[in-house]
Amino acid sequence: HGLGVLGDGGRGAPQAAGLAGAPDVVVTATLSKSFGSQGGAVLGPAPVIDHLVNAARTFIFDTGLAPAAAGAALAALRLLRREPERAARARDVATALHTRLTAEGLEAVRPDAAVVSVRAPSPEQAVRWAADCRAAGLAVGCFRPPSVPDGISRLRLTARADLTDAQIEHAVGVISSVRRQSPPNWRE
Known part of the structure; x- marks a missing residue:
């Protein structure tokens, strides 16, 4: 989830860790978070990619990305290259969400x-x-078992560079209100 957010200009977690381009590093990247598309990519040495193409069942039996999804990811990448400050803004929005949610007792x-x-x-x-x-x-x-381990059900928010302070406050207000209105031991 670091692509478009971490590293210089949003180049991702491997770049932020100083590992980008290293010959023995394999990177998985999601296109559905900061790029607003779908799917993902595996980047790495040619032998690794060749092995995945020929042996990974989830790849072999999967459908390739729709042209619209690939185009959306490419457009997002181009935008990020033109406006690299968006990566820092997304991190700032995430920090603001965390700070404000925590201040509300969540x-x-x-x-x-x-x-x-x-x-x-x-x-x-x-x-x-x-x-x-x-x-x-x-x-x-909304993530709950079996998609996450027992005991850690949660709501997930994705911070975007274009969120305003008013939108952040609105999100925090809604979540805080929903939590207050829900009985603490509510069960279906």
Whole structure:
């Protein structure tokens, strides 16, 4: 999730760690977070890529990216190259979300990149909070077992460089309100 957010101009976590271009480094990158597209990519030495193309079942039986998705990712990459300051702004938005959510008494995980998660007390409450957020006009991700281990159900927000302070405050207000209105031991 570091592509478009971490490193100089959003070049990703390997670049931020000084590993970009190293001959023995394999990078997986998602195109669905900061690039607003779908799918992902594996970057690495030719023998590794050749092996994946010929032996990785999930690759062999998967459909290639739709041209629109590939075009969207390419357009996002070009935009990031023209406006590299967007990466720092996305990190600032993530930090602001974390700080403000925490100040509201929510258990928010400090972001490494642009994804900020808010812990829910149960899978049922995570689902309820997400539905209540949506009803209030705020779309958030909802992760619960089996997609995450037991005991760590959460809402996930993706920080974007174009979010205004007012939009950040609105998101924090909605999530805080939803949490206050939900009984602490609510179960479906």
